[in-house]
């Protein structure tokens with residue numbers, strides 16, 4: 001599948017390139033937080049997005065992480081709106097030193113589905129952040145990912161929290177990055193039903209072919225899916241706690257979180273808002289927040305009701321059937337190799353307290 005897709009997809013890469021804007025190195029902030037030497041180098045690939053924004057704030061306020069880049073993928077909002085939002089977030093946090101780059105303009109093989117219902121018309125809960133002081137990096141997001149991985153071999157953790165289009169494009173262009181990546185921690189997928197429909201989670205549904213490429217690349221991949229995200233409900237009590245603190249970032253986070261709690265009460269299950277993308281960042285900060293099980297996971301791309309579903313084999317075996325006359329006979333049981341560490345449990349309140357403390361930190 002990977003080889004078959006390559007030619008077509010590489011053709012699409014040219015179409016997918018974001019309009020370049022000149023990076024202004026002089027605009028790089030002198031106030032940027034120097035990351036401790038032992039901090040984990042991460043690239044966040046994001047479709048900002050309300051919970052993406054919270055995930056970015058969490059990452060940028062966590063000394064365990066050294067955020068090298070924000071690469072933008074279309075998903076919750078268009079590529080253009082996503083880039084504007086990412087730049088505003090870098091500006092809000094005084095982190096113009098971080099590379100913020102646009103990437104793909106649309107999913108590999110389908111039309112983009114945006115999610116203003118859940119994220120607000122501008123993707124940031126309709127909060128009007130000031131224009132960004134930061135400038136976009138002129139590099140194409142997937143190229144930036146490739147370059148940074150080669151510059152820091154075995155050190156970069158990728159944290160994709162949107163559709164996997166940019167990561168798949170990077171893989172298709174340069175498969176040699178696979179052994180050079182430290183690990184990949186994605187928000188996406190589910191082994192117990194979807195949020196878009198009965199079977200699919202939004203990030204995977206928005207680009208199933210890209211997800212299948214990323215899931216089968218052969219690198220260490222942790223799937224922080226809906227199953228655990230749905231247990232991290234940020235509720236009014238958490239919001240009241242955060243609301244006691246103030247600052248430009250805190251105040252923005254409070255507005256976003258109250259929007260999310262409201263939307264969840266209106267359209268969701270209520271009881272608080274799941275912190276999907278922040279949990280993926282939380283897992284990169286402290287992997288002990290989640291428990292995982294290795295599983296073989298494939299992404300369904302053809303099912304009428306199941307396109308975008310992450311299909312997980314929980315027992316690592318498949319029956320081998322062979323045609324004997326007019327019927328198949330089970331001739332044996334074959335082993336399948338796990339390709340994903342699937343999160344199956346989460347210390348939800350521990351994580352939510354970590355999130356609140358980091359959002360309140362400054």
Ligand code: BDR
Pocket residue numbers: 049050051052076115118161162187195201202203276277
């Ligand atoms: C995922 O979809 C998006 O709406 C969120 O930002 C999150 O990444 C949850 O399914």
Ligand code: CA
Pocket residue numbers: 046047048049051052076161162277
């Ligand atoms: Ca997202």
